[in-house]
Amino acid sequence: MGYTVIRAGDRSLTSTAWLTSYHCFSFGDHYDPANTHHGALIASNEEYLPPKCGFETHHHQESEIVTWVSSGSLVHRDSAGNSGVVPPGLAQRMSAGSGVDHSERNEPWPDLPGSGTTRTHYVQMWVMPDRHGLAPSYAQRDISTELATGELVPVASGNPDHAAAIAIANAGATLYAARPASGRTLTLPGARFTHLFVVNGSVQLDGPGELSAGDAARGTDVGDVRLVARSDAEILYWAMDSALGEF
Numbered sequence: 001m002g003y004t005v006i007r008a009g010d011r012s013l014t015s016t017a018w019l020t021s022y023h024c025f026s027f028g029d030h031y032d033p034a035n036t037h038h039g040a041l042i043a044s045n046e047e048y049l050p051p052k053c054g055f056e057t058h059h060h061q062e063s064e065i066v067t068w069v070s071s072g073s074l075v076h077r078d079s080a081g082n083s084g085v086v087p088p089g090l091a092q093r094m095s096a097g098s099g100v101d102h103s104e105r106n107e108p109w110p111d112l113p114g115s116g117t118t119r120t121h122y123v124q125m126w127v128m129p130d131r132h133g134l135a136p137s138y139a140q141r142d143i144s145t146e147l148a149t150g151e152l153v154p155v156a157s158g159n160p161d162h163a164a165a166i167a168i169a170n171a172g173a174t175l176y177a178a179r180p181a182s183g184r185t186l187t188l189p190g191a192r193f194t195h196l197f198v199v200n201g202s203v204q205l206d207g208p209g210e211l212s213a214g215d216a217a218r219g220t221d222v223g224d225v226r227l228v229a230r231s232d233a234e235i236l237y238w239a240m241d242s243a244l245g246e247f
């Protein structure tokens with residue numbers, strides 16, 4: 001029970017000429033057998049892409065991939081025929097299902113002026129599905145209006161009782177996002193497994209204390225908890241009632 005805090009500077013780092021990627025969990029060449037997942041969440045990568053850079057076409061299967069852009073934009077294309085641009089305020093999910101190839105690049109998009117011209121900052125999160133062999137699918141939805149309230153907004157969920165912006169194939173997992181102004185208080189719902197990531201700003205979380213941009217706090221068997229924004233902030237919060245292999 002309780003919380004584990006992962007400070008921004010303690011995360012592993014992948015750095016190339018075109019990518020800066022910080023990993024909350026084991027990822028790629030960075031393997032730690034004690035840090036492979038939390039609940040059903042197996043990846044939470046904070047990434048930066050310069051203009052005209054990104055991931056060329058590559059393969060995924062049996063994973064729910066949720067991408068949250070904080071600044072800039074990201075262009076998605078996949079072998080199932082889906083394509084779209086993801087700016088800040090857009091909830092986006094790709095269900096890899098039985099297998100799909102896709103690319104993600106910081107490049108211009110015809111209907112989004114200025115896209116592909118500045119560095120993109122985003123967080124990509126992977127959750128294991130609780131149903132396998134599904135056809136690949138893609139969804140996106142603008143939730144800018146909801147975020148502007150400063151409230152906690154359900155972004156993605158497989159729980160039928162949660163009216164989230166987009167659906168994922170895991171009934172025990174829900175992702176929330178919020179952009180609370182300085183001084184704003186939010187209540188984060190408790191769950192068997194929780195994962196709070198501070199995208200921007202700083203917050204005070206009852207229990208772990210102060211968290212700054214890039215910090216994460218993982219909860220196990222925690223109840224509802226109070227969060228206070230110490231500055232204008234942006235947060236991503238997973239509440240999960242199941243772990244890997246539990247369906």
